[in-house]
Amino acid sequence: MKSFYISLVIFIVLLGHCLANKVILVSLDGFRWDYIDVAKKANRNVSAFEEIAAEGFRAKVKSVFTTVTFPTHFSIATGRYVENHGLYNNKFWDPKLNRYFSMRTTADAMDPVFLNYNKNEPIWITNQRHGKRSCVFYWPGSNNPYAGKYPFATFGLYSDLPTFEYRVDRVMDWITRDEFNFCAFYFNEPDHTAHKYGPNSVEVLDAIEHVNNGIAYLLRRIKEIPELNGKLNLIVTADHGMAEIPRENRIELWQVLKYKQSYFGNNSPGMVGLWPEKGYNATYLYDKITEAIKAGKLKKLPCVAQRGPAGTFSFEGELSHATRFPPG
Structure with a gap:
C-alpha cells in the first residue's frame, strides 16, 4: 500500500552547486504523498512541483505518530519524536500541569510551559544560537519563546487570511537580507479544503493547483534575485496526509x-x-x-x-x- 497513511512527499531543489548559505523551508498542510500524481492524472497544473523535482529530487519520508498538524510540524522543527517533544496532539491534557493545551488558543500557543517541555529547541533557535538569524511565518510553535528566545523575525499571530503570494513576498523580503540565512513558512492548504470537502474531492484538486501556483510564484521570486543564485536551498514538504473513512x-x-x-x-x-x-x-x-x-x-x-x-x-x-x- 506504499505506506499510504504515513508517507509524505518531500521536494528539495538545490539552486547551487555546493552547500548553500540560506534555506527556505515550506510546509503544505495535509499535502498527501500522492496528491501531485493524482492531480496530474486529473489534468491539473502541477508544473512547479515538477520543476523542483527535475532540478532537485523527490523523496518519501515517514511521518511521526501522532500524525496531525501540530505534533508533526514540531517534529520537523525540533528533530524529535512526539513522545520527546511532548506535543502529542493538536489538543491534549497534561496531567502534571493539570491543564489542557489547544493549538487554537492563543494563550496556550504562546505559553512556554507547554512548548518548552523536555528543553525543546526548534531549528530557528538552534540557528540563532550559532550566531545566525532566523525568520518564521506562521510555522506551528513559532510564536513561543524557547529559553526566552524568539526567531529574529516573525509575522504575528496565526491567521488563514494572508494569501500564499503575500507570505512569499514577506519571506523573500526577509531572506534577501544579508543577516538572515534560514526562513520557514507554513500554508494551511490543501488540509483546510480536504477537511471541508473530503481528501478526494474536486475542491482538493483546485487547492492543489492553488498551492502549485503559489510555489511557482516563490520560484519566480527566487530567480528574480541574482544574489540568491547558488546561495539558496529550497525544501518543500508536508506534515501528514488524509484518507476518507466510510x-x-x-x-x-x-x-x-x-x-x-x-x-x-x-x-x-x-x-x-x-x-x-x-x-x-x-x-x-x-x-x-x-x-x-x-x-x-x-x-x-x-x-x-x-x-x-x-x-x-x-x-x-x-x-x-x-x-x-x-x-x-
Missing part, C-alpha cells in the same frame, strides 16, 4: 463508555486518547472496550498500549516515558 467504519466509544463519567478524552481525526476519571483506571476502560469487541458491540480498534498491572498500561518502546500520552 461512515460504517466509525468506532463509537460512547456505546460502551460513559463520557465525563468514566473518562475524558483527547480527540483528533483518526485517534482518541482516554484519561480515566476519578474512581476509574485505564484497566477498567481497556476491559470494557475489550468486552464490547468480543460481544460484537464495537469494532476492533488498533491500540498502542497493552493491559498492565494495577490499572496501568505498558506502552511500546519510546512511549513508556511520555507523560502526556493518555493511558488509554
